[in-house]
Amino acid sequence: MPSDLEQLLDMGFDGERAKLAAKATGSLQDAIDWLEKNQDSSIDELQAAQVSASTSDEPPALKPGEEAHSLVCEDCGKKFRSQAQAEWHASKTEHTNFAESTEEIKPLTEEEKKQKLAELKEKMAAKKAAQAEQDKIDRKKNEQIRMKQTKETQELKEELQKKEQLKEMQKKKQEKLDEAAARKKVLAKLEADKLERKRKAEAEKAVRAGRAPPPVHEPAMPTSSGPTTSKPASAYTETRLALQTPTGRVMKIFPVETTLFEVAHSLEESGVQVNSFTQNFPKKIFDKTDFGMSLKEAGMVPSAALIIK
Structure with a gap:
């Protein structure tokens, strides 16, 4: 007769999970229940749990020659093949009300095994589908967050570019003003030099002619009552x-x-x-x-x- 492990492998369960289930339980049905219960846990988590658990934490398998008595938990209605399995259940759930049952827990038929496997696969498929949907939602949220961050980054970049452009425009404007002021200053200097050369030429001409050079005129202060006049010698x-x-x-x-x-x-x-x-x-x-x-x-x-x- 095939062992529980072989039957689990024939039913399509993962090899590592099937080994852990066969080791943790004492029957095929309990192994299937264990697989269903722990389908959300990873292999590493299940292995760590078995290593860290004491011997008393494991539901012992039926011993050779032990009669298949049936015990029922009056707190949850779960049935057990042996006293040891009932005690293990009590240690895990803190259920304390157990009673003997004349009902014998029969092995699963092939049809029941198939139905149990189908139910388990259906639950696993539903869980995968739910997880896939959740992953889809998470990806959409992450994409929205990424797009928002990208938009904010682009807006910040554009704002910085606008500030740089405004700064550059102000700089160019100031450069034009400075250039115009410098040009005006140069033109005024050229005009002053021109007048000075003219004055010197007239002074030299007066000296050669034996006349006093023309006086140097400074701009007179404007008045509100009449035309401007030259300053007195004093x-x-x-x-x-x-x-x-x-x-x-x-x-x-x-x-x-x-x-x-x-x-x-x-x-x-x-x-x-x-x-x-x-x-x-x-x-x-x-x-x-x-x-x-x-x-x-x-x-x-x-x-x-x-x-x-």
Whole structure:
């Protein structure tokens, strides 16, 4: 007669699970019940449970020659072939009400085995289908989470790009403003240089003609009552001198309180010996006896052309 293990293998059960079921039970029917009960547990979990369980935790199989008495649990109605199996049930469930039964637990017929197997397979298939459906739901949720994260990441990236673009636009705008200001400054400098060259040319022409150079005009402060006017000589703090020396023409600017002696000393530091200053217009000669006069006192404000002798 085939063993319980062989019958379980013939019924299509997994080899490892069938071995564990045959070892844990004492009959084919109990083995099938055990497989049904533990169908959700993995092989590793079942093996670990058997290793860690004590001998008293295992429902012992019927001993050779032991009569097949039937015991029934009055708490749940489950029937057992032996006293040991009933005690194992009590240790696992804490059921305490058992009674003897004259009903003999008969072995499963082939038809019952097939029906039991079909039921077990149907339950396993239903469980797999439920698990597959749950996996489908979980995948859908995970995909939704992933899509949401991707969208948030893309929105954040676009926001950063917008900020960078705005920053770049502001930078370019500022660069254009700075460039325009620099261009304006250069044009103003060119215009000022042009006016200065014109003024110098007129001053040189006046010196050659023996006339006083034209005064240096500074912009007058605008008033609300009439046109602008030039500042009086007393308002100037500096004077511009066109000095014709034996070695060439020199332009110098001095404070109006500078004395002719200080002007002469400044020229002598450059290697020009000064004995007198001659002004052609109006005609005046300032010798060393006059060197104590300031430029303001000599009437050389705001400008004058002098010939060095």
